[in-house]
Amino acid sequence: MNQSKKEMMNRALSAMTINIGKATINDNVIDEIKRQLKANEIIKLKFAKNIASDKETYINSIVEKTRSQLIDLRGNVAVIYKKKS
Helix, strand or coil, rough: CCCHHHHHHHHCCCCCEEECCCCCCCCCHHHHHHHHHHHHCCCEEECCHHHHHHHHHHHHHHHHHHEEEEEECCCCCEEECCCCC
């Protein structure tokens, strides 16, 4: 990771946001996250309030399945990064 966390957070301000709702994480959601990471490298995941208590479990699953990195977590919004290959 060549970019500093500060640079990544600046990029995250305009990053694509994917909303994670009560349907939670399924293959379609993972596929969309992978597509957005491939196109943008950095995306935000916004978790619905009704699943916010389980967000860390979901984030760990997403990071593992997409081979990405968690950059930041504030409230119900996570920022993840995956370098373009």
